[in-house]
Amino acid sequence: MKIIGNCTLITLNKFIPFVSDGAVLEDEGLIVEVGETKVLRELYPHVEFLNMNGKIVLAGFLNAHMHLYSTFARGFGFGGASPRNFLEILKNIWWKLDKNLTTEEEIYFSALVPLIEGIKSGTTSIIDHHASFGLIDGSLDILENALLKTGVRGVLAYEVSDRWGSDLAQKSIAENVRFIKKAKNSPNKNFISASFGLHASLTLSDKTLDSCAENENKLGSGFHVHVAEGIEDVDDSMKKSGKRVLERLNDFGILGDKTLAIHCVHVNDKEIHLLKETNTMVVYNPESNMNNAVGVPPTIEIDNEGITIGLGTDGYTPSMLESIKVAYILPKFNYHDPRVGGDLAKRMLFENNSKIFSNFFEHPLGIIKKGSYADLVAFDYYPPTPINEDNFFGHLIFGLRENSLNTVIINGDVVMKNHELQKIDEKEVMSKAREIAKKFWEKM
Numbered sequence: 199m200k201i202i203g204n205c206t207l208i209t210l211n212k213f214i215p216f217v218s219d220g221a222v223l224e225d226e227g228l229i230v231e232v233g234e235t236k237v238l239r240e241l242y243p244h245v246e247f248l249n250m251n252g253k254i255v256l257a258g259f260l261n262a263h264m265h266l267y268s269t270f271a272r273g274f275g276f277g278g279a280s281p282r283n284f285l286e287i288l289k290n291i292w293w294k295l296d297k298n299l300t301t302e303e304e305i306y307f308s309a310l311v312p313l314i315e316g317i318k319s320g321t322t323s324i325i326d327h328h329a330s331f332g333l334i335d336g337s338l339d340i341l342e343n344a345l346l347k348t349g350v351r352g353v354l355a356y357e358v359s360d361r362w363g364s365d366l367a368q369k370s371i372a373e374n375v376r377f378i379k380k381a382k383n384s385p386n387k388n389f390i391s392a393s394f395g396l397h398a399s400l401t402l403s404d405k406t407l408d409s410c411a412e413n414e415n416k417l418g419s420g421f422h423v424h425v426a427e428g429i430e431d432v433d434d435s436m437k438k439s440g441k442r443v444l445e446r447l448n449d450f451g452i453l454g455d456k457t458l459a460i461h462c463v464h465v466n467d468k469e470i471h472l473l474k475e476t477n478t479m480v481v482y483n484p485e486s487n488m489n490n491a492v493g494v495p496p497t498i499e500i501d502n503e504g505i506t507i508g509l510g511t512d513g514y515t516p517s518m519l520e521s522i523k524v525a526y527i528l529p530k531f532n533y534h535d536p537r538v539g540g541d542l543a544k545r546m547l548f549e550n551n552s553k554i555f556s557n558f559f560e561h562p563l564g565i566i567k568k569g570s571y572a573d574l575v576a577f578d579y580y581p582p583t584p585i586n587e588d589n590f591f592g593h594l595i596f597g598l599r600e601n602s603l604n605t606v607i608i609n610g611d612v613v614m615k616n617h618e619l620q621k622i623d624e625k626e627v628m629s630k631a632r633e634i635a636k637k638f639w640e641k642m
């Protein structure tokens with residue numbers, strides 16, 4: 199049990215949204231009480247006190263779509279001409295990379311790097327979408343080990359695809375089924391959860407989709423699938439089925455209230471209604487969409503329909519602070535209207551991501567309230583203008599930067615203090631990762 203206090207606390211909890219001399223009482227990984235430092239210290243005089251020295255404290259950020267396996271692409275040239283479109287990006291970069299991930303070491307260190315960088319930018323939980331077609335069996339256990347090593351919470355899934363043939367598609371289905379069952383009975387349930395991963399309609403045959411649906415039906419895990427990210431996905435779906443992507447997936451029972459539809463860049467009004475009807479959740483990854491030049495999702499229309507739309511990074515960056523800053527400005531640029539997107543960005547990062555993660559964990563995340571996980575991030579930020587519950591988001595967008603993130607607490611444990619990771623040697627991991635990456639690049 200400990201009191202984390204002497205901070206400006208932004209809780210997002212409507213009962214006590216803002217406490218200028220705030221503190222939380224933590225016990226066994228959960229928040230037990232929220233209030234003023236003086237009051238909590240008087241009530242619990244013998245409890246350990248963690249002094250935040252006036253820092254701004256928020257709930258840890260949640261990344262609703264990530265690819266930990268993407269690390270070794272960083273700085274790799276991939277040779278030849280630059281990919282000209284989304285399909286070439288997939289074929290020339292990502293599928294080449296995932297087929298060459300063949301060892302436990304490669305997968306483990308690919309994961310450790312962005313987990314560390316995530317902590318250093320305030321991310322305390324992630325929903326990951328994994329591919330390593332050179333080593334499928336047990337690959338999710340390797341990611342689980344990396345999560346447990348760093349202390350970050352994670353929801354894991356393996357992306358089923360027919361792009362490497364039906365044998366590997368079947369192996370990928372088996373990996374999802376095995377790991378979902380394992381996660382359900384895990385002693386680490388507060389840290390590890392699972393979903394059923396699917397790559398995207400364009401690399402999934404009718405037969406494989408049927409098999410996935412049949413297996414998921416027995417597990418009730420929901421799916422984690424890329425949807426209409428590039429126009430190529432729509433064209434392929436029309437060719438295969440005469441239907442658009444979400445209509446095709448819905449025919450196989452892929453949509454539903456536990457399913458995450460990632461991107462939804464090229465969806466029409468009818469498909470947006472379908473998301474609403476099936477209570478499917480959407481995840482927006484603005485930087486990735488811009489980098490792949492696939493377009494901008496109709497986030498405002500999706501939100502207006504009352505669909506839960508959260509925020510991720512798609513492996514483009516491990517930093518949710520980066521992602522939220524782009525999520526905030528991109529709709530303004532896209533809709534040519536400075537009024538749109540700001541309020542939605544705030545709800546995506548906090549309220550909607552919190553809602554999405556609550557499907558996978560027993561206790562609330564992304565909010566500071568009694569009963570939620572004690573996952574906190576503390577910034578050395580001394581506001582140059584007044585700050586309160588109504589305007590803190592303006593401070594977050596225009597004032598908070600990663601280099602001012604000082605302390606990260608997950609499950610009540612301090613995982614970063616004064617910018618230094620406490621559970622893992624960052625320099626040693628990066629040095630080992632560089633060695634492994636060098637050999638991995640030779641294979642590519």
Ligand SMILES: [Zn+2]
Pocket residue numbers: 263264265327424460512
């Ligand atoms: Zn993705």
